Amino acid sequence: MTGWWKVVTCALIIFFSFSGTNEGHAEGKEGWSELNRSSDTILQYVKEQHYEEAAKIMETFSEKFLKVSAAEQGLSMREMQTITSAYDDTLSAVKSASMPHEERVMKTYKLRLLMDVYADSYEPLWQKMRDPLFNELHGMRMSIEENGNPYTQQTDAFLAYYGTVEPAWSVALEASQYQKINSQMQFLRKMAAGEPSKKDWDRHMDVLEEALTEIFEGKMEDEVTDPSFYWLIITVSGAVFSCLTYAGWKKYRAYKAEILRNSLKRNRGQ
Structure with a gap:
């Protein structure tokens, strides 16, 4: 017993x-x-x-x-x-x-995206950052092709988007993926502060696009963006515009309007 x-x-x-x-x-x-x-x-x-x-x-x-x-x-x-x-x-x-x-x-979005990772959502909100990041990257490529370098406000906006999603990525991504994209963003900051050649800019845009594609792999190119993230696009743009001269703002507004218009057309066509 x-x-x-x-x-x-x-x-x-x-x-x-x-x-x-x-x-x-x-x-x-x-x-x-x-x-x-x-x-x-x-x-x-x-x-x-x-x-x-x-x-x-x-x-x-x-x-x-x-x-x-x-x-x-x-x-x-x-x-x-x-x-x-x-x-x-x-x-x-x-x-x-x-x-x-x-x-x-922008600062509040950081916590929002990060908490969504821990909530174990079926489709994490950080995936909705694809369009804002790729649109800004495309804009930088256009400026590099035309002027040999991107506008300062373009790199500022791109880095602002990254700063918003970075906490979520530091937790959600594989360590190697996060380290890769984070190091490339750090290098972008250094490039923006210097005077790289067009060849160097082109090379780094390729590396950034490769890193971002790897992160968003498996998502449809024309996936509809959550409306709340258009709000984020406007917010980041507003913060960047506040630092611009009127002439620079007109140039930047033209390219930004074109990118956003194309994205909206693509979504309406779904």
Whole structure:
């Protein structure tokens, strides 16, 4: 009888150990879904300039995250740093009265895209960044072909889009993919600060296109972009335009309008 009770006791211990793990996993999954919904609510409030309402949600967001991270117990130190950084950026965007509205929205998008990764969505929102990134890359190629180098506002906009999706990619992508695209973006910053030749620009555009294609591989070229991401395009463009002279703005507006018009035509044809 003693031996039998030992077997039963061991079986119960094993059962409840696995049961507790599954419950913790379920709790963690639901917690991430709640955080994802909260990040979307925060983004909508910021877009509508309801900053006080967004700040209130931010308070509950931090409390929820502490509970989720405690239940999950699988987050790496790098992931914790990434989430904390995105949270801090969003918090500063919500509370900084001196920050331009466009910049506030861009910072809030970081947290939105990142939380969607952890919510384990069937189709992660970061995949919707394909059109904004490739459109901007195409614009840079056009300028390089015509002038030998891209406009400063083009590289600024391209890097702004990357900065928005970078936290999500740092978690969602394979380490080699993330390191590749991140190093190429760093190199782009150095090129923009120098005076590379047209040949160097062309070569780097090829490398960037290859890296981005690898990330978005398997997605249809003419896939309809989520309407909310046209809002992001307008936001980034607005932030860039604020730094331009009138003459430079006219040139940039012409090429941007052409790209956006073609994208909208393509989507209407679906």
